[in-house]
Amino acid sequence: MPRPTVHDIAKNAGVSLATVDRVLNRRPGVRPATVERVREVIHEIGYIRDVAAANLARQRNYQFVFVIPDLTSAFFTQLNGVISEAITRSLVDRTDISIVRVPANDPHALVAELEKLDSKSLNGIAIMAPETPQIRDAIKRLKDQGVSVIGIISDLPNSDVDQFVGINNIAAGRTAGLLLGMFLGPQPVDILVIAGSMQARDHVERRQGFDAIMTEQFPHINVLPTVEAWDDSHLMEELVGRALAARPEIGAVYSIASGNSGLVKALTKRCPVRRFVVAHELTDTSRAALENGVFDAVIKQDVGHIVRSAIRMMRANSDGRDLIASQEKIRIEVVLKENLN
Amino acid sequence: MPRPTVHDIAKNAGVSLATVDRVLNRRPGVRPATVERVREVIHEIGYIRDVAAANLARQRNYQFVFVIPDLTSAFFTQLNGVISEAITRSLVDRTDISIVRVPANDPHALVAELEKLDSKSLNGIAIMAPETPQIRDAIKRLKDQGVSVIGIISDLPNSDVDQFVGINNIAAGRTAGLLLGMFLGPQPVDILVIAGSMQARDHVERRQGFDAIMTEQFPHINVLPTVEAWDDSHLMEELVGRALAARPEIGAVYSIASGNSGLVKALTKRCPVRRFVVAHELTDTSRAALENGVFDAVIKQDVGHIVRSAIRMMRANSDGRDLIASQEKIRIEVVLKENLN
DNA sequence: TGCTAAATGAAGTACGTACCTCATGTCGAG
DNA sequence: CTCGACATGAGGTACGTACTTCATTTAGCA
Secondary structure: OOOOOHHHHHHHHOOOHHHHHHHHOOOOOOOHHHHHHHHHHHHHHOOOOOHHHHHHHHOOOEEEEEEEEOOOOHHHHHHHHHHHHHHHHHHHHOEEEEEEEEOOOOHHHHHHHHHHOOOOOOOEEEEOOOOOHHHHHHHHHHHHOOOEEEEEOOOOOOOOOOEEEOOOHHHHHHHHHHHHHHHHOOOOOEEEEEEOOOOOHHHHHHHHHHHHHHHHHOOOOEEOOOEEOOOOHHHHHHHHHHHHHHOOOEEEEEEOOOOOHHHHHHHHHOOOOOOEEEEEOOOHHHHHHHHHOOOOEEEEOOHHHHHHHHHHHHHHHHHOOOOOHHHHOOOOEEEOHHHOO | OOOOOHHHHHHHHOOOHHHHHHHHOOOOOOOHHHHHHHHHHHHHHOOOOOHHHHHHHHOOOEEEEEEEEOOOOHHHHHHHHHHHHHHHHHHHHOEEEEEEEEOOOOHHHHHHHHHHOOOOOOOEEEEOOOOOHHHHHHHHHHHHOOOEEEEEOOOOOOOOOOEEEOOOHHHHHHHHHHHHHHHHOOOOOEEEEEEOOOOOHHHHHHHHHHHHHHHHHOOOOEEOOOEEOOOOHHHHHHHHHHHHHHOOOEEEEEEOOOOOHHHHHHHHHOOOOOOEEEEEOOOHHHHHHHHHOOOOEEEEOOHHHHHHHHHHHHHHHHHOOOOOHHHHOOOOEEEOHHHOO
16 A cells, blocks of 8 residues: 555545645635545545655755854854754755854844845745844844744844744753752852853843842852953953952852853862862863863753754745654753763 | 756766666666766766655655563653654655564563564664563574664664664763762762662663762762662652661662652652652653652653654665764753753 | 636646666677 | 677656646536
8 A cells, every 4th residue: 555646636536636736735726615625535545745756846945044153162163063064964855055154243244144145045044143123123024035034042032033943041041050059068159150241142041040040049159240251261261260269269160151261271270179160062172171070060052953953944944844843942951071972 | 056967977977877877876787987987977066866856766665663662651651652753754754664562571572573573574673672682683683684773772782783772871870870979969878779670781781880980989978779669669669768767868869760650759758858869761750850859850861862863773774874973872861950841 | 598707627747866678889709 | 700798878667746738617697
């Protein structure tokens, strides 16, 4: 019993192939009663469209673009690499993906790039960007032209994106806080919090979540104000070193951003006290730090998963299909020395 | 510039379509020099076979079977559900998947089921089973007949399986141990370890890993002998209750198996002391326990991921393709109250 | 009843690849 | 030089679906 085809539908419904095709592809010119009959038969015989054959016939190909900041830290290098790998892979299934890297912290340039995109030949865009009014408008324009827009990594809650692919950063901050709270136990200590900058929405949310759980569940722990290092490794090393020297009672460090090399340097230089450290993103630096025992835990989001999920979503949106919700859920992963690989 | 087709190869190489086809599908009757020339052109013009069209022409369809124990605990119910979902999904891409549920702990019945499988129409099998000599032989037989065999969840290291999809359970045990060690701090305590049975390879390995890290890094902690509850919820409740009553100095519990309802009952009944609890597998029970603060951490393997990965592997094996290694890596996930979803 | 607009059918081509048949070309061994 | 083995070409059909064209039937309405 081979799987039923359009011919079987036609035969069973007593109509011609042309009519079946009109129903299947929602073309006009079919009486409602006939549509109904064909639909019934489709259901009855369990017809399932062969998407491969359909795409072949339709000469369908997908054009997707990833728009990401042109930062060069380990996390963004990794992101870039993962997208490149996806590009290679996607050649086999009629999908063209390109990367547009835009200057970070320059909404104007970003909008200019978005305007450049040719929405005629474009099916989907996955974008990581801060949410400004201009960007919101540019996204709206793309959506109006039928382009599927997916936010990745950093949410755009007030924009008209189809979906967001990434973690809940408030929960990520809470998770970091819970870990440190449990590691530290009941004695009062200070926690040093450091970040790249507090402009990025994801960083702000992590701090929010961190503060919230600390207040709720670990009121005996004193969370210091955020030290901002502006994505500068040397500056971070200096600031952390100074902070630790000034307050030896600091019992733990929470690193909100993904750049950690300066932090690692500062921590390894002066190691009189055992301090608990939780950081974000698994990179070569943070992996080594976990292995050396400099970091105790890393909160991670799987970049490969994010990229693949975004591609699946753009494709599903273009086809008007739905997908497996659980597969698209990006998890807040807790990585310790023992579950590193 | 549309993507190159077989016609473009033929044109550029100055040969006929028939020859191109012979080269592409490794059919005999082509001079080595010609093969070489065609290969070069393929590389030059960047030809990539349209697998959809190829499968269509080839009338290819995949027949896969999942062989799993017919246990009814939450974890296995979940596993069953995930496979069923995959079955529904797979209809669209010419893939037929079926489930064979075999009595647990009955290698004879398992082998009988394996013998029944018709290797003529079968392309791949994903199996979760203990490794006995008979099962090893049955797997060998299937492989010899050209069936791709994938081990899932519980490893079969001495069998001739193509791949194993699942976590490293020794590392999972070490991760649990590390968490408890860090939660407990420096004061000496006892840890109660409970399991379903110590027959299953995965459980044994978890215990191994747990003991190893405790000896190495937390020698001040006393790990008690494993309490076996034989997958019996009531028995577990009773045994745990008795153990906790007898030794109030127990500061933590490590639950190796996936069935946790008896444990939760025993723990909630008597709650004088704050005890750290780490368990395995995220089910309704363990999720609720995390939310209530009865469990502190759950070590999880993503069943949906495992099943999808096994399917991708069976398909890749059938096609002689390779796949994205990082996507197939099953992670040892640490789930706390704050990163539950 | 006749007219018009809408509904339906018949039959094709195309997509990119697989696979088949048969004719023809080429080369080396005897 | 001839024969046979092997290499290659030409041209086809098929897979399941999309989409087109044009002819024909049916329904609605005056």
